[in-house]
Amino acid sequence: MQAGASHLWLHASPIQTLVTQADRRILVEGRGCRVTDAQGHTYLDALSGQWLVNVGHGRAEIAEAMARQAKALAYGNASRAATLPAIQLAAVLAHLTPGDLSTVFFSSGGSEAVESALKIARQYHALRGEPERYKVIARRGSYHGATYGAMSASGSRSGVDSYFGPLLSGTLSVSAPYCYRCDYRKTYPECDVYCVDAIEDLLRYESPNTVAAVIAEPVSAACGIVVPPAEYLPRLREICDRHGVLLILDEVITGFGRTGKMFASEHWDVVPDIMTLAKGLSSGYAPIAATVCRQPIADIFGGANGKAIGHLLTFGGQPVACAAALANLDILQRENLVRNAEQQGAYLLSRLHDLASRHPSVGDVRGLGLLCALELVTDRRTQQPFPVDGPEIHYLLEKLAELGVLTRAEGNLYLAPPLCIERHEIDELTGIVDTALSHFEE
Numbered sequence: 043m044q045a046g047a048s049h050l051w052l053h054a055s056p057i058q059t060l061v062t063q064a065d066r067r068i069l070v071e072g073r074g075c076r077v078t079d080a081q082g083h084t085y086l087d088a089l090s091g092q093w094l095v096n097v098g099h100g101r102a103e104i105a106e107a108m109a110r111q112a113k114a115l116a117y118g119n120a121s122r123a124a125t126l127p128a129i130q131l132a133a134v135l136a137h138l139t140p141g142d143l144s145t146v147f148f149s150s151g152g153s154e155a156v157e158s159a160l161k162i163a164r165q166y167h168a169l170r171g172e173p174e175r176y177k178v179i180a181r182r183g184s185y186h187g188a189t190y191g192a193m194s195a196s197g198s199r200s201g202v203d204s205y206f207g208p209l210l211s212g213t214l215s216v217s218a219p220y221c222y223r224c225d226y227r228k229t230y231p232e233c234d235v236y237c238v239d240a241i242e243d244l245l246r247y248e249s250p251n252t253v254a255a256v257i258a259e260p261v262s263a264a265c266g267i268v269v270p271p272a273e274y275l276p277r278l279r280e281i282c283d284r285h286g287v288l289l290i291l292d293e294v295i296t297g298f299g300r301t302g303k304m305f306a307s308e309h310w311d312v313v314p315d316i317m318t319l320a321k322g323l324s325s326g327y328a329p330i331a332a333t334v335c336r337q338p339i340a341d342i343f344g345g346a347n348g349k350a351i352g353h354l355l356t357f358g359g360q361p362v363a364c365a366a367a368l369a370n371l372d373i374l375q376r377e378n379l380v381r382n383a384e385q386q387g388a389y390l391l392s393r394l395h396d397l398a399s400r401h402p403s404v405g406d407v408r409g410l411g412l413l414c415a416l417e418l419v420t421d422r423r424t425q426q427p428f429p430v431d432g433p434e435i436h437y438l439l440e441k442l443a444e445l446g447v448l449t450r451a452e453g454n455l456y457l458a459p460p461l462c463i464e465r466h467e468i469d470e471l472t473g474i475v476d477t478a479l480s481h482f483e484e
């Protein structure tokens with residue numbers, strides 16, 4: 043094969059597409075909120091890579107911690123012995139996560155963390171003598187991962203069933219609390235958050251003692267940064283408790299400060315039974331994820347001498363990845379980046395509202411902390427969306443890149459920069475978005 047003509051499988055929305063290197067910018071370096079490509083062009087990274095570089099690019103402390111651990115011990119015998127970084131990281135996660143979330147199962151990415159959560163939920167019920175509780179309820183439009191279990195519980199069927207079906211049986215979906223396009227044609231607050239009561243209706247219809255878990259993101263990124271009404275998550279917690287169903291909150295994107303609190307569920311004081319974590323756990327410096335369970339779940343498994351989770355992953359808790367996560371969490375806390383996300387996020391949202399008042403293509407502005415989106419419409423009155431992968435959206439993304447911003451857009455333009463972003467960088471970012479939207483609307 044000729045030099046430069048090699049093909050890469052790269053991620054492209056909505057499905058994997060074979061593309062050549064020439065189709066993509068090749069990024070070679072990053073510092074803080076900026077990345078540089080092979081041609082020397084520098085961009086503001088408005089998506090933190092893929093919603094994950096929370097502490098910013100180019101953190102030498104993390105690289106050094108990884109090198110130290112790789113030199114000391116790159117791998118331990120996962121089934122017979124633990125390693126120090128894994129023990130330390132589990133302790134840090136037990137401390138950081140709310141309530142009695144305390145027992146940690148490590149894996150290498152968000153899909154595996156979700157897969158583990160689904161299996162733990164089913165095995166938990168089976169160990170309690172209720173093996174018929176196997177169904178999982180997810181929300182429509184959500185995304186929980188690419189493996190079969192996670193994909194089946196993702197509540198997004200378009201472009202999936204036709205290629206990969208039939209999916210895992212017993213996965214059901216309900217509408218998300220997406221007020222801008224409410225599936226029930228209701229309006230908040232008159233609706234009294236009907237969409238969460240719809241979950242209880244579905245549970246009753248299915249017979250609650252057949253349902254293992256409800257899975258949801260506290261703020262759904264894939265749905266378009268859907269921040270639920272205040273009542274939604276507390277009421278979902280009550281519904282799950284009433285019917286003995288486990289609540290899995292997927293904080294793969296929202297965890298580690300992204301929404302201005304360490305975990306998004308803390309905005310509503312809701313403690314899930316199982317929390318899934320990945321991305322910001324290492325800020326992308328190493329592939330690592332965690333599934334954190336509440337004490338009563340761990341008790342059913344009976345700890346180290348009891349029933350093992352029927353699931354072992356070679357790279358779960360790999361010590362170099364744990365060392366990266368520890369160094370990353372140290373920076374996150376030492377530099378008060380969660381507080382910075384809260385403050386800069388509020389400022390970013392105010393700038394985005396200002397843009398919306400001047401740009402007719404912006405139908406809605408949503409966000410919490412540094413997890414924001416502009417929903418783009420061809421007509422505000424009809425709320426007609428742009429085709430997800432259409433030429434208009436491609437044009438907008440190219441215009442943004444030309445002006446120095448890399449991000450992602452489908453029906454929404456996503457803005458989720460690293461948590462170390464400063465006010466002047468938000469001014470620069472929103473200034474560029476302003477100019478790009480003016481071109482887009484010409």
Ligand code: PMP
Binds near residue numbers: 187259
């Ligand atoms: N859960 C959520 C909420 C996600 O957004 C993603 C990926 N973006 C995943 C799970 C899967 O994570 P991964 O790509 O690391 O497997």
